[in-house]
Amino acid sequence: MKISELFFSIQGEGELTGVPSVFVRTSGCNLRCRWCDTKYSSWKPEGDNVTVDELVEKVCSYPARHVVISGGEPMIAKGIKEFTGRLNELGKHITIETAGTVAPEGIKCDLASLSPKLSDSTPQEGDISEEWIERHESKRLNYDVLSEWVESYEFQLKFVISKEEEIKEIQEVVDQIRGNILPEKILLMPEGTDPETIRSRYDLLINLCKENGYRMCNRLHIDLFGNTPGT
Template sequence: MKYRVIEIFTSIQGEGEVLGIPSNFVRLATCNLRCVWCDTKYSWEAGTEMTEEEIISKIDKRIKTTTITGGEPLLQNILPLVKELKKLGHKVIVETNGTVKPSKELRKLVDVFSVSPKLSNSGHKINYNFKDDDWATYYKFVVVYPNKDIDEIVKFVESQSIDPSKVILQPDGNRKDYINAILEIVQVLLSRGLQFRVLPQFHKILNIR
C-alpha cells in the first residue's frame, strides 16, 4: 500500500485529551476542505508516496504513540498502516475533520479518534450526522468568535445528542495574543454555565510543531 505523505516527525501531542503525550506524527497529504484559518495549508499538497514499511522506518521506535493526521487522513486507506503500528504495540490516534466515516475494522484498531467538526468560521457549512453514529472519542472545535461560535457549538451538540463531556474548545491558533484568546472562551463558558472543556494547543505555547 502506498500513501501520500507530507511529513513524519516526533513531538508532544498538542491537542485534545491526549495533550502532552510524546507522539510520532504521520501527516498525510490532501484535504477535502479548505478552512480559512488552517495552520497546515501545506498539507493540501500532493505529498510523497511511501509504503507503510517506509513510513514505519522513519518513526521513533522508542515512542509508542503514533498520530495519523493531515490534511484529512481518512481520504486514504490507513487500515494497513494502522495494523502495522498495532503490531508494534503502538497507541494510534487519528485526527480527522469528521466528514469521512471510518470502517468498522478501523474503529476496532484505532485507540483515539480526535474529531474536529468545522463551524461556519471555517468557511464551510457541513451537514454532519453523529447522532446516529457517534464514533468520535471526543470533539474538538476551533473558536474564532467566542459568543457566535459557542452558540453554534451548543446547537451542534444538542442536535447531535453529544455528551458535553466529549466536547473540547480551543482558540484560533493564528491569534498572536493566544492567552487572551483562551481567556475569552473561558469567560463565555463561565458566564453561560456551559460544561465544555477549554484546552490550548500546547505546541502553540511551546512554539514547536
C-alpha cells in the same frame, strides 16, 4: 501514501496534551477551511509518496507508543486502513485527527479526535474558486458519520473558536450527533497561529467553558515552537 511530514514531538492539543507522540501528517483534504494552519497538506498538498512498510518502519524508529495521524484529512489517504492496522498489531496507541466527514468503517483507532467545521470555516469569495466554496459548505458537516465515530470509538470533539457567538452553533452541532456526549468531551480551542492571538482568546474560552461545562483546549505546541512544521 502521500505524507506531508512525519516527526516526533509532544501532543499539543486535547486530552493527551503533553504525551510524547509520533505525528504522521497525510497530504490531501476534502475541505478548504479558510483559517487552516497547514495549507501545505490541504489547500496546496505537498509531500512524498511512501509505502506503508516504509511508514511503519519510520514510526517505529522513535521511542513512542502514541501515534497521531493528522492531515489534511487522513481518512481520505490511500492505505490508511492498512497503516492503522499495522500500528494496532504493534501495540501502538492511535489517535486519528479528522473532521468527521468520512465514515470510519472499522478502522483501527484508540482516540478519534473529531473537529467538526463550523460555518466560519467556509472560505470567502476571492479566497478560492466558487466550486470549492460550495464543496466545502456541502461537505463540512455529516451528522451520520460523526455519530458513527462517537458511537464506535473513544472520542473527543474539538471546536476552533474565535468569538462568543459560535457557542450557539457548537451546541446546535452537538445536539445533532447521536451518542452519549458528556460536556467534558467537548473541547474549545482558540483560533490562531501565534501565541499572542491565542492568549487573547483565553478569557473568552474560560468563560464559555465555565458556563457550559466544556473543556478548554490549549495549543501547547504553538506556545513552545510557534506555528512551525515538524513540531
